[in-house]
Amino acid sequence: MPRIGMEPQRRDALVRATISEIAVSGAADITVARIARRAGMSPALAHHYFGSKDNMLLAAMRHVLFVFAAEVRGALVMADTPRERLTAIVRACFAPSNFRDEVVAAWLNFYVQAQREGQTRRLLHIYHARLRSNLMYALRPLSDDPERLAEGIGAMIDGLYVRQALRRDNLTSAASTDLVLDYIEKALAR
Amino acid sequence: MPRIGMEPQRRDALVRATISEIAVSGAADITVARIARRAGMSPALAHHYFGSKDNMLLAAMRHVLFVFAAEVRGALVMADTPRERLTAIVRACFAPSNFRDEVVAAWLNFYVQAQREGQTRRLLHIYHARLRSNLMYALRPLSDDPERLAEGIGAMIDGLYVRQALRRDNLTSAASTDLVLDYIEKALAR
């Protein structure tokens, strides 16, 4: 029973379903049918709205990246000093909306997909560059090798995400944040 | 024309082919046929030796983990002091045999597979535990929170692997090593 103006809801539901499905089934075993079923519609309709499975995955990724960027931006609003900026960025990285199991699992799969798929790779590079630029801006007044430190921070964050995805242990959001902030603290100390 | 005693060579060729194929095609697009072709035999023979595709992937992973462990063990032989041990471990992590593009790509895919596949996950946990235990042993005399620091080091290493897989930049083996050693240095300084 078709109602009118469904497109936004449908697209939204599909994006959400895609993220969940990545977390549950893994990027390798994902199927359009499963995504569509989870989103409560037929595979044909999913195709109608997104054109292809790849587009669905890309839309999911864009959504995750968008939320991530928003969180960082939001955190930075209240930060005045460089140190506050650093804290804000790191906190945002591990904020619940980004560090939820589902989203973390999606991240890992994006990384893998980026190895092969150009568009995914490009999006990931943009995210990397943005994070890096945010870090650099805050680090420049504090460090004599901000580039290097930004690289280290980025790597540690990525590593914590990966490990979270495997749930090796239940490292909490707070513990992850502290670990990175600690690293920064030590690296800036003289 | 079948010769006798081919089994070890065949298995070896398949393991190597699997790793290469993961790097080239990605875990999602891997097929037994491609692996077998790369290893110079028929898909049927590959099955004959490994029973299933999953077993092939597991064997490849075991091989990577085995080489990794050997490299670390080898590096530790000559290390006498805790600091030397730390350096040895980190160097081993980024030694060419482990940090080759192909192997790094394989790692990333193992992480993903571990999200779903029990045996893969178990193997990865063993590797994690071993690395952690090695680090702890060296850190205990030097740090007052060795566990925490080990976690940070592990995360950073994993992160550097992930980033290497995406070749965001051509961070060399040496640069990666330095970054981690630097972190350790700073974290241990007082």
Add this chain to the structure above:
Amino acid sequence: MPRIGMEPQRRDALVRATISEIAVSGAADITVARIARRAGMSPALAHHYFGSKDNMLLAAMRHVLFVFAAEVRGALVMADTPRERLTAIVRACFAPSNFRDEVVAAWLNFYVQAQREGQTRRLLHIYHARLRSNLMYALRPLSDDPERLAEGIGAMIDGLYVRQALRRDNLTSAASTDLVLDYIEKALAR
């Protein structure tokens, strides 16, 4: 915003769009959606007017046949002698409105469809019979085996259409006409 009395325009636009689409996409790859888009309306509306895709194709065919018949009728109006009649018929066959690439392409596709679809077949038989009857009427006073000659003429015309559809060479409308008229001339000579 629906206006009243649109039906004739709509149907017309769809028929024209169907012919164009056959020429561009081929009968095999034709879709209602493409026809409708070309005609500037939704697929649903196309269905509303024609009930089914098959009906759309049939309507397109009827249109082509109707134009063809009209052209022949028109040409015959001014023809008084048998020879003039023959010339008129042949000229009409290759008149621009019938021998346009688009229309020729459609013809070829009608032939194919006629192999399977009863209604199409019937329409085509009617066209054949009419052409034949027109030829026979003109040939009877001139030939001692008019039936046979009519068959030959019809075949040659069909063949020229088919070849035109493949654009093997750019045989012009005029050249085609001449070829057939020449044949007739020779066949009637004694």
Add this chain to the structure above:
Amino acid sequence: MPRIGMEPQRRDALVRATISEIAVSGAADITVARIARRAGMSPALAHHYFGSKDNMLLAAMRHVLFVFAAEVRGALVMADTPRERLTAIVRACFAPSNFRDEVVAAWLNFYVQAQREGQTRRLLHIYHARLRSNLMYALRPLSDDPERLAEGIGAMIDGLYVRQALRRDNLTSAASTDLVLDYIEKALAR
């Protein structure tokens, strides 16, 4: 129960099944599944041998063209004079192996496919060129406009094929041959 050395048989069976299926279902409605079933195997196996549906259709076409060429070549062996050559060619065109309903139906579908598919088009052009060259060779000593006449003959043959495909009437092989030979006779008379 797989036996060895099946490839040639399988390919052959598929080519034959494709031709039959084109005749029965039409090029538009052909499916790999139907072809495979008719050839007594699974669709997967058909794909295994031909790679794609298009390749199957092309193989069928090549077969038809090959048989056609062989028939013409065979007929020409015994022809010594130009007139005999012409008769031989025309007879070959309507020889049972080429003028069988099934094959004729396939021809018509090839024409249609050639409108869109490059390879099909190329093959058809080769056939056209060859027939033309054969005709020209025989016509040159007899006609003062051999090119033109070859075109006319070719068109008439094509037209007779098309009409045969529609079975407008049951024009026999012999009648078709006579019609073309008659045309040639008249055209060469002075």
Add this chain to the structure above:
DNA sequence: AATGAATGAGGATTCATTCAT
């Protein structure tokens, strides 16, 4: 030991068609 033969089970995608609005 080794492989070509063979297939069942899916998976992405397309499309004619229907329906509520």
Add this chain to the structure above:
DNA sequence: GATGAATGAATCCTCATTCAT
């Protein structure tokens, strides 16, 4: 009158896996 929404049915194609040789 007109359309976006929605889907069932089909189609091509792929692939892990099995089996007879």
